[in-house]
Amino acid sequence: MCGIAGILCLTPDAPSPTRESLARMAGALEHRGPDEFGVYRDRRAGLAHSRLSIIDLATGQQPMANADGSLWLSFNGEIFNYVELRAELETLGHRFRTKSDTEVILHAWEAWGDAAFEKMNGQWAVALWDSKTGTLVLSRDRLGVRPLYFVEHRGRLVFASEVKALFAGAPDLPRELDPRGLDETFTFWTVVPPQTMFRGVQELEPGHLRVWRQGAPVRDVAFWQPRYPVGDAHRFAGSLEDATAALHHALEEATRLRMVRAEVPVGSYLSGGLDSSVVAALAARAKPSGFKTFSLRFADAEYDETPYQRAMVERLGTEHSEVLVHRQDIAEVFPDVIRFTERPVLRTAPAPLFLLSRLVHRSGIKVVLTGEGSDEMFLGYDLFKETKVRQFWARQPGSKYRPLLLRRLYPTLSVSQQNVELLREFFGTGLETPDALGFSHLVRWGNKVVLTGEGSDELLAGYDLFREAKVRRFWATNPGSTWRPKLLERLYPYLARSPVSQQALTRAFFGRGLERARAPGFSHEPRWHGTAALKRLFSAELRAELGGRDAVKALLSDLPGDFARWPFLAQDQYLEARTLLSGYLLSSQGDRMLMGNSVEGRFPFLDREVIALANSLPPAFKLKVLDEKHVLKRVARELVTPEILSRPKQPYRAPDAFSFVGAQRPAWVDEVMSETALRDAGLFDAKAAAQLWAKCLARKDDSQFSNSDNMAVVGVLSAQLLHRQLVRAAPGTWQPPLKTLVENDAT
């Protein structure tokens, strides 16, 4: 994994890129690639590269040129099918000088042009400079695993893996936070490309390539979009057994490729959940001895999954390392976290992952596999369970047993026998052909009820918006029903003091927008709306600049052409992938936390073939009755412990606002929350922020922080840190020693 950067002259009078500016850009990306640095430059363009050596350690230096030295490449990432592509290119007459995937991209571009990127299975950010034609190509992988930013400034295009390198390469580039970026963050939890947190700076959209020729932009192509079955088109045609075998093969191959396409040892994260356990098990098979696994533990029992992790370690016999995270660790490391995320976050969850990648780095491992993406690909959402319950119950509407499945469906909720009639009302409407279910399963599931009020935060803030959307869509089919909204009281037991208040207030809260039940964004609306309410903290100046901008409307006006024809759940999946997966899970919790410690993440569930297979599978294969990720669990039976196979899904979370309010908090917390710092940044109303802060400092324990308070505190702190570290602090000036330096002032 690496960092890439470069400068392109857009106008004839723009100054040529200098060796020094390109070297500074490479230096600013040292964490992404500390092993070697390289620069290519001519009169019109320059490329820089910071290398984390993983493939072809001896001859894989970058920037790399084609045979005649006219085409130059700076590349961050891995092309996992590069061996196969190389073989294909050799049949076309291409000859190779190195063993690297980098050289394959050069030849692939020469052979296939834009189509080269469709053929690549991997995770990449690429900058290609064709000095013969004056053409620059920027490209990014399908889901945006690897980042790429660009900005036009004084007749030049400046681009890099991270924004800090743009500032290092063009120190006179104004460094200002963009209110629209903050607006999106305080709506979607992340900025959505091409929007960024920095004024004038754009992020290349995932699955896109952009081309400039002779200084002018000539095309912006989406070479990939997710595809969901419409009717029978693109639908997997085989049986469940066929699908299990196909998925097993696809995951095995995806994991194998990510193991063998490296000349350094590869390890794996092990969270204690199903997804990373499957990945670790498949990887451990590929490397029977000495395979290293890494886990996060939490001093707060609420977040800890140690027993599941250790059981899996025992089963696999891996060399295991753990990092134990305390709240104060999160506060101490948070400035580094934001320096790497380069965007505000509303949760601290990236911080423990930064500590985990630090452990990996210190263990001498450069590459880790993770289970990221599985929830998005295999419907790890409770919403899908509800659909299955309705289908099943419809077969025997009078059954006394089938309603008990709902206890399994909502293990955190109190679903009592006396509510059967109410639930029957909910699940008895609009039913489709149900699937069969064994009686023995019913009994087993019915006995596994966990009645607790925990989970409300997740319901409001996490994946469970799908569950909530289901209820709201159901309610919307009969807005006058007095029974349907009562189901919300079972979904949201957070108003502990009174079931009456649950009825009335949750109804008021979630009843919003029911008339738009068939509109795009319906599922996400409560979460987006709830998050956006925190914008009341914005300063008057920031609000004035935003004017009437509607971030949701902007996002929903830019959807794929056939979006409306997709099933609702596919629409929800798409929006989740476009926002939370790409901008938060794969970036703030993914690439940025890994690369901050010079560790490359690889994600078998986001393999091109796995995605295509998962999207083609009938929902029944992914959600067999109430068993989410069913086909994946069938694959997992022989790979993971029974406890992991049967445990309820637990969202990954970390202590939030309470991490920052203790007496031992680091000095930076009070510094960035000071009136001076707040007024300097100008992002938040100083008085309102002070009120928020005073309220939180008065809290005695974690349970007293509401979901809103948690998001507000983490959002304000992280935005303030961003301003301090990337706006106020001077850009990096360090120029690393250059292993590769090619300068051609004749071109």
Next chain:
Amino acid sequence: MSADLKEKLRAFIISNFYVSDPASLDDGASLLDAGIVDSTGVLEIITFIETEFGVSVEDAEMVPENLDAVNNLVAFVTRKKKG
């Protein structure tokens, strides 16, 4: 009395829910719809009412008609204090 009550309620809501633009707090508008109050926020309002005004909020009274706007709160507390 009512004006004083309203000001105290407004001051609490503005401070406790960190509203930067007090003018935007419409006394007749739903606090839930505005996103100013969430589930936990309702509990904070109830606690404030009970502590500040010495009234006791019954389960059956925890409805939007009593709690979901400044004006509703004023009317509710006024009624409770009279009762």
